[in-house]
Each structure stands twice: as C-alpha cells, then as structure tokens.
Amino acid sequence: xxxxxxxxxxxxxxxxxxxxxxxxxxxxxxxxxxxxxxxxxxxxxxxxxxxxxxxxxxxxxxxxxxxxxxxxxxxxxxxxxxxxxxxxxxxxxxxxxxxxxxxxxxxxxxxxxxxxxxxxxxxxxxxxxxxxxxxxxxxxxxxxxxxxxxxxxxxxxxxxxxxxxxxxxxxxxxxxxxxxxxxxxxxxxxxxxxxxxxxxxxxxxxxxxxxxxxxxxxxxxxxxxxxxxxxxxxxxxxxxxxxxxxxxxxxxxxxxxxxxxxxxxxxxxxxxxxxxxxxxxxxxxxxxxxxxxxxxxxxxxxx
Amino acid sequence: xxxxxxxxxxxxxxxxxxxxxxxxxxxxxxxxxxxxxxxxxxxxxxxxxxxxxxxxxxxxxxxxxxxxxxxxxxxxxxxxxxxxxxxxxxxxxxxxxxxxxxxxxxxxxxxxxxxxxxxxxxxxxxxxxxxxxxxxxxxxxxxxxxxxxxxxxxxxxxxxxxxxxxxxxxxxxxxxxxxxxxxxxxxxxxxxxxxxxxxxxxxxxxxxxxxxxxxxxxxxxxxxxxxxxxxxxxxxxxxxxxxxxxxxxxxxxxxxxxxxxxxxxxxxxxxxxxxxxxxxxxxxxxxxxxxxxxxxxxxxxxxxxxxxxxxxxxxx
Numbered sequence: 053x054x055x056x057x058x059x060x061x062x063x064x065x066x067x068x069x070x071x072x073x074x075x076x077x078x079x080x081x082x083x084x085x086x087x088x089x090x091x092x093x094x095x096x097x098x099x100x101x102x103x104x105x106x107x108x109x110x111x112x113x114x115x116x117x118x119x120x121x122x123x124x125x126x127x128x129x130x131x132x133x134x135x136x137x138x139x140x141x142x143x144x145x146x147x148x149x150x151x152x153x154x155x156x157x158x159x160x161x162x163x164x165x166x167x168x169x170x171x172x173x174x175x176x177x178x179x180x181x182x183x184x185x186x187x188x189x190x191x192x193x194x195x196x197x198x199x200x201x202x203x204x205x206x207x208x209x210x211x212x213x214x215x216x217x218x219x220x221x222x223x224x225x226x227x228x229x230x231x232x233x234x235x236x237x238x239x240x241x242x243x244x245x246x247x248x249x250x251x252x253x254x255x256x257x258x259x260x261x262x263x264x265x266x267x268x269x270x271x272x273x274x275x276x277x278x279x280x281x282x283x284x285x286x287x288x289x290x291x292x293x294x295x296x297x298x299x300x301x302x303x304x305x306x307x308x309x310x311x312x313x314x315x316x317x318x319x320x321x322x323x324x325x326x327x328x329x330x331x332x333x334x335x336x337x338x339x340x341x342x343x344x345x346x347x348x349x350x351x352x353x354x355x
Numbered sequence: 356x357x358x359x360x361x362x363x364x365x366x367x368x369x370x371x372x373x374x375x376x377x378x379x380x381x382x383x384x385x386x387x388x389x390x391x392x393x394x395x396x397x398x399x400x401x402x403x404x405x406x407x408x409x410x411x412x413x414x415x416x417x418x419x420x421x422x423x424x425x426x427x428x429x430x431x432x433x434x435x436x437x438x439x440x441x442x443x444x445x446x447x448x449x450x451x452x453x454x455x456x457x458x459x460x461x462x463x464x465x466x467x468x469x470x471x472x473x474x475x476x477x478x479x480x481x482x483x484x485x486x487x488x489x490x491x492x493x494x495x496x497x498x499x500x501x502x503x504x505x506x507x508x509x510x511x512x513x514x515x516x517x518x519x520x521x522x523x524x525x526x527x528x529x530x531x532x533x534x535x536x537x538x539x540x541x542x543x544x545x546x547x548x549x550x551x552x553x554x555x556x557x558x559x560x561x562x563x564x565x566x567x568x569x570x571x572x573x574x575x576x577x578x579x580x581x582x583x584x585x586x587x588x589x590x591x592x593x594x595x596x597x598x599x600x601x602x603x604x605x606x607x608x609x610x611x612x613x614x615x616x617x618x619x620x621x622x623x624x625x626x627x628x629x630x631x632x633x634x635x636x637x638x639x640x641x642x643x644x645x646x647x648x649x650x651x652x653x654x655x656x657x658x659x660x661x662x663x664x665x666x667x668x669x670x671x
Contacts, residue, residue, distance in 0.1 A: 189366060193373030196645040200607035205637055208629045209384050285498045289611060292500045308501060315508050323508060327501040334496035
C-alpha cells in the first residue's frame, strides 16, 4: 500500500490541501487502471472503433443500400480494400455500418441489464427471507432457459429491429448482475460496519444506498463492461443465424452469415474482417472489465 | 446437510414450475393464435376448430395451463405437426448426441484449464502469465460461430486435418467417428477453457491473498503443500458454482456449434424448428434444456455446500 501511495504522491505546494490517493479510493482505482496496459489499449481501441464506425462513413463513401450482383464476391482490390460480399456491398463500408449497430446495441443493452440487475439484486439480498426466495426463484427460472434459446424463440415470433434488440437482449441479460449483486449484498449486510449503521440508528435505505451498493460498485462496473461484450456477441450470434436486424441494415454477425456458404470457396475476406472486428471489440471490453476488477479489488492493490 | 438438500431440491422443483409458466407464456406469444401458427395459413377453419378442441385451446387459460402441466408430467412434450412426430421422439434421437458433445468438451476444457490457471496464478505477472491470460482473453472473446468458421477454414478447408461436417446419426454412430467429432468438441471446449481458466486464475489469486496462506507460510508449510492442499482446494469451490452457472452458456454454445457443423443434436433440432416455425418442438426442447440446467445448478450447489460448509448459511 505504502509504495503505491508514495509513487503517486501529488506535488503539493504549501497551503494546498493534501489529498493522498489512499484518501480517495476513486483516484487510487483510476491510477491502478491506468497502470494496466491492457486496459488502456482496450479503451483506446474502443474509441478508435467508435471513430471508425461513426466517422468512417463520412470520409469513405460506399453504397450500402442497392445490391450490385455483377460486382459481388470480388477479392480485395484498390477500389474495394476488403473486397465485396455476396450481393456486391463493399466490405469495408459495411464493417463501419456494422460497427455502429454493434456498439449501439452493446452499450444500450448493457445499461438496461445493469440498471435492472443492480436494483433487483440489492433489494432481494437485503430484504432476504421469503421475498428473496421468491425473487431469486424467478431469476433462476429465467436463467434456466439458455439465453440463445430464449432469444431465438422471441425473434422467431417477432421481427427484429434495433430498439427491440436492445430491449430484449437487456431484458434477458439482467439476471447475472442481479445474482452477483444479491450475493455480495448477502455477505455485506452481515459485516460489522454495515451492522454498525443499524446500531447508530441509520435507516435501511441508508444501509443499502450508502454502504452496500457502493461496496458492490466494482462488481457492477466490471459486470457492466462484460455485459457490453456479451450483448455484442449475442447480437452477432443472432444475426449470424439470420434472426438479427435484416439487410440492408448492417451487422457484423449478419456479414458472417453467408461466410459458412463461401468458406469452402476460399472467400476469406468475408470471414476474417467482420470476425476480427467482433473479437477485437469484445476483447477490448473484456480487457477493460478485467482491469476494472483489479482496480476495484482492494486486496490486489500494491501487489 | 439433509435439510439443505431437501430445501435446495424443493427450490429446484419450484424453478421448474416457474419455467413452465414461461414456456406456457411463450406458447401464447405465437403469432396469431397457436392453431394458425402451428397448422399454417392454409389450414381450414374446420381443421383449426378440431385442433383447438384436441389441444384444449378453447378452454380458459388456467385450465389450459394445468392441462399443459399434466401433459408434461406424463412425459408428453408436445407434438410437432411439421415433422408429424412427438417432440419426445425427436428428442430421443438428438438429445444423446448433445450430451456427448457437451460432456466431452467440458471434460476436455477442465483437463486443460485447471493446470493452466494454477500456472498463471503462481507465475502472476510473468511473461507466461501474460501470454496465457492474453490467449484466454482472445478465446473468451471469440463468438462460438466464428471460432467454428475459422476452424473449418484452417483445419478442414486449407489443411485437411479434420472433416468439416460432423458425423450424422445417433449418439453411438457419432462416437464411432472421432475425427468428425474433433472440430465441434474443440470449438465448444476452447470457449470453456478460456472461461474456466480465467475464473480459476482469479479464484486462485483471491485465495493466495487470504490470511490463512500467510499463516501457513509463516508456520513453515512447504509452498507446494500451501498451493495444492490449501489454495487449490479452496479456489476450486467457486469453480463448482461456475460450472453450474456455465451450463446454460455451454448449451447455447452447443446450439451454435451444432448449427455450424450440422451436428445432429438438440441445438440443431431447435434451430431447424426455428427455421420451420415449428413452435411445439422449440418449446419442448426449451423445457428439456431448462430442466437440465436446473438439475446442473442443483448438483453444483449441493457439491459446493459439501466443499464449503460456510455456504449453508440458512441450512441449520
């Protein structure tokens, strides 16, 4: 602990208030996070991918609406740096459009899932008893049906679009943060310092809002980051199967759905660019999540 | 422990009942009404009336639910009008092949992941730890379908190591073709290896930071004993829960793997049913998958309670 604090001691001019990192857990967490190279690389990659997806089309104009069958399945060339797909769309331009959908759906679905999950888990774990039992059996029942089976059924029944995709993926994904937060709450509420709040006449709301939820913030943020990664994979998997957002709207998974047909024809440019885009983006979010975990875990600090 | 087992088993039953609520609700999500959705747009009104009569769809919802529960308890998972077979018969053909796929890949994953994780935890922040952590992050972040695609491209199309398509037929025939089984098992195992080793590594690190480790070292216990007898065993406990919790994910992965490799399991059955809008088959498979998941998590929790008695917090 001491060597970390010493290394991060801010330059202090006389009269200025001294704030040591040890006195400010957020700053210490941020310092630990920045020290971690993979986290910074991940974060930079996410920013670059967002720029590529949202700003790229402003500079690289392609026709992603009308098909061009004579120009389909062309290998990479100067006109099409990543070739064209089976209906003649430019792969590079499509990669940008696909990135927009992936990032939008991933972030929004993770927000939906985290918000519901934290509230549900904290209440269930804190109240305990029969309420906790009922609330957790409901989570268990939904968790018992593997996500993909539930999502495929729902999108066989409903036609997918972006808002529905966000809502459904979010509504399916809140179960894990709910369980995690509930489990931490169960352990936290018996800790001496939380019991001390009760002893000093603090309200139940104060115990949950000021002492329990802040102590699970690490778990929450780590899980939220992983949720983004999972939502991007869920979207890609559904789209790969042909149940995602329909063309001409683009999505990385949907770009790969014809890959299985053309893998035998050696059309590598249809398989690798979208696949690598998914893997690197998901990896970036997972790397950030891992580092957040290290940053928030007191016991790992200074080691 | 007996009290805990009974209570936990009761919870399992409650969860299954709750699952039947969900599938019953799903059945009523079918576009139009179930008769239209199942029989198709060309069904005559007489056929629809007969269908509603036969399946009790003209009864009140509560009666319909209890009828549904009654049928499930008698092992009647529904009837696939598209394939003109009972869902139970369809599952009887395809379920064993999925058990083979999921079982083999999980065993392979555990055998590979546990030693890797211990190595990483002991060599924390050494180059070998960075390499393995990077590799597991890579595979953990790779969608199953793309992993399958690249393995087909690399190991079946470019270099002919394994056949690209899975063996067809029942579980026994599947097992008779280990070469064809290789790519699907590797695909599913790689994702699990990444997830198991990630958890095990962090679980080992958590345990290594505990006071009892310092105590053991202070009293002169050999590092090898500290590691394997104290740390490894304590670190394994959370992994039991992870195994139980991973089952739905592994089954989702199996669905994708079976679709990519055309492997004749439950996931492919479900997916083909989705394409054909064969709702009864989809719901029947969902019930079976859910029961398997609940049973898996029940076993995991019981095993965890045996491994770590502190878990039985309300089991006095």
